[in-house]
Structures are given as structure tokens and as C-alpha cells.
Amino acid sequence: MTVTPKERVQMTLCGEFADKVPFTIYESKLPQCSVERQLRNEGLCIVDRRHPVVWSRTPNVQTETVSYVDDGIAFTKLIYRTPLGDLETIYRPAGFTSWCTKKVFTRPEDYKPLLFLIQDERHVPCYDSFMKAEQEAGEDKILRGGVGSTPLHQIMIGWMGVETFAIEWADRRDEVMKLYDAHVENLRKIYPLLADSPCWSFNFGGNETADVMGKQRFEQYVVPHYCEAAEVLHKKGKLLGTHLDGNNKVWAQAVADSPLDYVEAFTPAPDCDMTFLEAREIWKDKVLWINFTSSVHVAPLEKVKEETRRLLRESAPGVRFIIGITEDVPENRWQENLLAISRVIEEEGRLPISG
Numbered sequence: 434m435t436v437t438p439k440e441r442v443q444m445t446l447c448g449e450f451a452d453k454v455p456f457t458i459y460e461s462k463l464p465q466c467s468v469e470r471q472l473r474n475e476g477l478c479i480v481d482r483r484h485p486v487v488w489s490r491t492p493n494v495q496t497e498t499v500s501y502v503d504d505g506i507a508f509t510k511l512i513y514r515t516p517l518g519d520l521e522t523i524y525r526p527a528g529f530t531s532w533c534t535k536k537v538f539t540r541p542e543d544y545k546p547l548l549f550l551i552q553d554e555r556h557v558p559c560y561d562s563f564m565k566a567e568q569e570a571g572e573d574k575i576l577r578g579g580v581g582s583t584p585l586h587q588i589m590i591g592w593m594g595v596e597t598f599a600i601e602w603a604d605r606r607d608e609v610m611k612l613y614d615a616h617v618e619n620l621r622k623i624y625p626l627l628a629d630s631p632c633w634s635f636n637f638g639g640n641e642t643a644d645v646m647g648k649q650r651f652e653q654y655v656v657p658h659y660c661e662a663a664e665v666l667h668k669k670g671k672l673l674g675t676h677l678d679g680n681n682k683v684w685a686q687a688v689a690d691s692p693l694d695y696v697e698a699f700t701p702a703p704d705c706d707m708t709f710l711e712a713r714e715i716w717k718d719k720v721l722w723i724n725f726t727s728s729v730h731v732a733p734l735e736k737v738k739e740e741t742r743r744l745l746r747e748s749a750p751g752v753r754f755i756i757g758i759t760e761d762v763p764e765n766r767w768q769e770n771l772l773a774i775s776r777v778i779e780e781e782g783r784l785p786i787s788g
Contacts (some may be wrong), residue, residue, distance in 0.1 A: 437572035438478035639676025
């Protein structure tokens with residue numbers, strides 16, 4: 434039986450044994466070259482997150498994009514012109530990503546136009562473009578969907594920034610909650626569209642920081658949305674996970690009690706505050722789709738191999754476990770490190786095939 438990289442990931446996410454432990458990488462982390470081709474031939478699966486199944490638009494808000502250069506640095510300004518006032522946000526391109534240098538919310542006067550912007554959103558399926566992209570991707574790439582950020586995270590990180598959020602949460606929480614409630618209503622319109630889509634797995638939120646979100650807010654304002662989304666998606670056979678790449682000990686039990694199917698990008702100690710064995714014990718019914726221990730990428734190559742062997746040993750019997758690359762690998766190390774991980778998996782990560 435020949436198992437493709439895509440099938441290997443799908444089988445593992447469904448709790449089945451594949452032929453070996455899957456090895457994945459974000460599409461933005463894998464430069465095209467001969468080593469990339471070799472890794473794919475060895476079974477590396479690319480995770481493609483660029484193709485949504487739902488398109489959102491704001492028919493009553495005009496959006497303008499202005500590109501400019503300041504002191505030799507390129508910036509992009511987005512201007513949202515609403516009937517209740519203008520909003521703007523500024524981004525600085527940074528390789529595969531970008532840095533937000535000005536959030537869309539900066540002052541109390543921004544509440545009304547931002548609320549209008551949220552409530553003006555309309556959502557329509559774009560299934561055909563997703564299916565076309567999936568067909569073209571073939572069997573060594575998996576297209577994963579996204580729900581978006583959880584509401585409080587979107588307000589805190591996406592729209593306000595931590596310092597502004599802290600002030601608004603203390604001084605004008607009622608206004609913050611109006612934005613929260615509006616975003617919740619938007620998500621409730623999106624869930625059924627995702628459930629009916631051809632995509633079968635979705636990430637919801639993530640990138641939570643324990644020192645910022647905190648246990649109480651995580652349990653009150655994050656987990657209930659995992660539950661609500663999972664209820665809709667599970668009825669249509671879809672899977673739901675989240676990207677938890679930081680310290681997770683403070684809310685580990687809340688995640689364990691949630692209906693999430695997988696935890697993605699979990700980074701073991703010493704980089705974060707939970708060991709792989711601790712996570713495997715408390716999240717025993719969830720797939721652990723880890724980020725390979727980032728700090729090891731700068732260690733000697735033998736340490737990279739030993740870390741891979743350790744993860745394989747501790748994941749035994751190997752079901753519900755995926756090794757992923759979700760962070761940058763040093764430019765001068767990515768080829769030899771990824772080849773080493775791939776070869777150790779080939780030699781020591783073989784599993785019995787279900788059925």
C-alpha cells in the first residue's frame with residue numbers, strides 16, 4: 434500500500450495509523466530548489482493556507498490602498514472609508530509576512546466606524562476556487578482552512594494592540610464588548626459555510642500569549658468559541674484545531690476539555706513551558722501536530738537527529754502525532770536540518786498501517 438504525503442496527514446488527523454509519522458512544513462518556509470524536491474520525494478507534505486473557502490466583503494465601506502516609501506522602507510497603508518468615519522492601518526512588508534506599524538483602532542472615536550465595518554461584512558462561499566487549487570496541488574500538499582481569530586484575540590491583537598486594549602478594557606469595556614458581540618455574530622454566519630465546504634480541516638485562532646490573554650479570559654472568551662465552531666463543523670465531518678505555539682500550561686486543562694481535534698504548532702520545552710510528554714498526557718485524545726523544537730535548529734546536526742529520535746520515542750506508538758515546521762529555520766541550516774529530520778523519520782518513524 435502506497436500512502437501519499439497528503440493521505441498520511443489526513444489519516445493521522447483522523448486518529449489512524451499511516452505508514453510513518455508525517456512530516457509537514459508551511460508553504461512559506463520551503464524555498465523551491467533541489468533539496469525541496471528531494472524532501473517532497475521523501476514524503477514531506479506542504480501545508481498550504483492561502484486558499485479560503487469563504488470570501489468576505491464590506492459593500493458599504495470603501496477600501497483604499499496606498500503604497501509609499503519612508504526613509505528607504507516600504508509601507509502599505511489601508512484606508513477604510515465608512516459612513517461613520519475613516520479608519521487606517523499601516524503595514525511594513527517583512528519577507529514572507531508583514532509587521533503592523535499602526536493598528537486600525539487608536540482612539541475612542543474609532544469605535545463607531547470599526548463597529549460599522551464589522552457589521553457591514555457579508556460572507557459568500559468560494560468553493561470552486563478552493564477545489565481548483567486542491568486539484569492542482571496534487572498529493573504532496575494539503576490545503577488547510579481557517580476560521581479566523583477568536584473574537585477577543587482579534588480585538589486585542591488584530592485591531593488594538595496590547596497596550597491600547599488594556600486601557601480600553603479597563604476604561605470602556607462596554608464598547609469593547611460591542612465589537613466582541615459583532616464579531617461573534619460574524620463567526621456564526623461563517624461556521625455553516627465552512628461546514629458545507631470541500632475543505633475538511635480548519636484552524637481556529639491561536640497565537641495566544643498566557644501573560645496577555647490570561648487563564649480566565651481564555652476560558653471565558655476563547656474556549657466557548659472552539660465549542661461552538663466544533664459543534665457545527667463536526668456534524669459535517671470536519672476537523673477543528675488551533676495554533677498554540679507558546680506557553681500553554683496555564684490553560685492546558687481547558688484545551689484538554691475542549692472539542693478541538695488537534696493542537697497545531699505546539700513547541701516542546703525548553704522553548705515553551707510544557708514538555709512533549711506532558712502535552713501528550715493531558716491532550717491524549719487530540720492529535721499533536723507539533724512545531725519541531727525551534728532552538729534545536731541552531732544546535733549541531735547530531736542534536737537535530739537526536740531530538741527527532743526522542744520525539745519519535747515519546748510519541749510511541751506514533752498515532753496522533755505529526756512533526757511540523759511552522760517557524761523560520763536559519764537560512765544556513767534549513768536544508769541539512771530538514772533532510773536529517775526526514776531521514777530519521779524514514780528510518781525510525783515507521784508505523785503499522787490501519788486496516
